Structure formats: structure tokens, C-alpha cells
Amino acid sequence: GENVEQHPSTLSVQEGDSAVIKCTYSDSASNYFPWYKQELGKGPQLIIDIRSNVGEKKDQRIAVTLNKTAKHFSLHITETQPEDSAVYFCAASKAGRRALTFGSGTRLQVQP
Amino acid sequence: GAGVSQSPRYKVAKRGQDVALRCDPISGHVSLFWYQQALGQGPEFLTYFQNEAQLDKSGLPSDRFFAERPEGSVSTLKIQRTQQEDSAVYLCASSLGGQLNTEAFFGQGTRLTVV
Numbered sequence: 001g002e003n004v005e006q007h008p009s010t011l012s013v014q015e016g017d018s019a020v021i022k023c024t025y026s027d028s029a030s031n032y033f034p035w036y037k038q039e040l041g042k043g044p045q046l047i048i049d050i051r052s053n054v055g056e057k058k059d060q061r062i063a064v065t066l067n068k069t070a071k072h073f074s075l076h077i078t079e080t081q082p083e084d085s086a087v088y089f090c091a092a093s094k095a096g097r098r099a100l101t102f103g104s105g106t107r108l109q110v111q112p
Numbered sequence: 113g114a115g116v117s118q119s120p121r122y123k124v125a126k127r128g129q130d131v132a133l134r135c136d137p138i139s140g141h142v143s144l145f146w147y148q149q150a151l152g153q154g155p156e157f158l159t160y161f162q163n164e165a166q167l168d169k170s171g172l173p174s175d176r177f178f179a180e181r182p183e184g185s186v187s188t189l190k191i192q193r194t195q196q197e198d199s200a201v202y203l204c205a206s207s208l209g210g211q212l213n214t215e216a217f218f219g220q221g222t223r224l225t226v227v
């Protein structure tokens with residue numbers, strides 16, 4: 001089955017700096033890659049997603065890049081703010097199987 | 113409310129007790145998922161419904177776990193004879209589409225503690 005590895009497990013940045021979280025996946029058939037933000041006591045919330053026919057997608061301060069050859073994808077957050085502090089999860093799924101396989105999460109701390 | 117609603121928010125069960133967890137998906141959403149999230153880990157897939165049909169239950173850890181969605185809306189996850197390793201947050205998610213992968217909206221989860 002699919003295996004998604006995520007790193008780093010923790011990341012501390014100063015407010016205004018950029019943050020980058022990286023994930024690799026094992027199943028070359030995977031074609032959908034969402035990123036979720038989870039705050040304490042809440043369920044995961046989708047922040048951005050990308051499909052395998054696109055190499056990069058941007059939404060304001062958040063961008064995701066996908067390298068299908070290397071089977072890795074990354075989340076980029078620019079101009080970080082304290083409210084960006086949370087746990088971020090990458091995930092992958094493939095056509096014909098709706099289940100998401102999640103990474104182990106990255107705890108992002110933005111220092112004011 | 114417009115979001116996915118789960119109840120109860122917290123459940124404490126004695127080992128061996130049966131529990132039932134409820135999920136109210138967003139109205140009109142065809143797909144419904146259950147995930148299990150252990151402390152400090154990412155969610156792990158349990159099962160998936162498209163309307164009332166359970167199309168994938170490959171993630172259910174044992175035959176003590178059972179899920180249903182009889183009318184294609186509300187879903188219940190039942191765990192029989194709970195064990196300590198069942199302690200986790202159980203997340204429900206729904207999405208509008210039935211075929212293509214589309215945005216999945218998660219509920220706040222039910223935290224189950226087995227003592």
C-alpha cells in the first residue's frame with residue numbers, strides 16, 4: 001500500500017519567515033495530494049491540494065509543489081504569522097481508491 | 113451548522129464495553145469517511161461510504177469495528193468489546209463527489225478513552 005513520509009516533525013520559525021514542509025510517497029499511481037492544518041482539539045482543515053497533472057499551485061501565502069518523478073511534494077508558507085502555528089499533515093490518494101494516506105505531521109511554531 | 117458534526121465529543125468506556133460514535137455529514141455529500149487518529153500521529157483510514165454503500169472497509173483493524181450508513185446520510189461507527197488500544201480520536205469526513213477525489217471536510221472528532 002501507499003506510504004507517506006513527512007519531515008520535519010517539528011519546525012520553529014520567526015514571524016515573517018518562510019516555512020517548508022516536505023513529503024515523499026511510495027505509490028506512483030497516487031494522483032491527489034492535499035495538505036491539512038490541524039489546530040488543537042479540532043479536525044484537520046484542508047488548506048491546499050494539488051493533482052498530478054499540475055506541478056505547482058499557489059493560494060496567497062501558501063504554495064505546493066509536486067515532483068512526480070521523484071515522488072515528493074512540498075508545502076511552502078511565506079510571511080508566516082503566529083496564527084499559522086498548528087500541526088500540518090500531507091496526504092496522498094490514487095484514482096479508484098478514495099482513502100487518504102497521511103504523513104505523520106509537522107508541528108509548526110511561529111515565534112512572534 | 114454547515115459542517116460535519118460528530119457526537120459525542122468525548123467518550124470514556126470501560127474495557128469490554130461497546131461504544132457507538134455518530135457522524136452527521138454535510139447535507140448532500142455523497143462520500144463519507146472514518147479515520148482513526150492516535151495521539152501525535154496522522155489520521156489512519158478506517159472505512160469509506162458512497163451514499164449507503166460501504167465501498168472500502170480495508171482499514172478496519174478487527175471484526176470488533178463495524179460502520180453503517182443505512183440511509184446514505186448519518187453514519188455510525190460501532191466498536192464492540194473495546195480494548196485499551198482502541199483509545200484514539202475518531203474522525204469523520206465527508207465530501208461532495210462520489211468518483212473523483214474532492215475536498216474532504218472533517219468533523220472535530222470523538223476522543224475515545226478506554227480505561
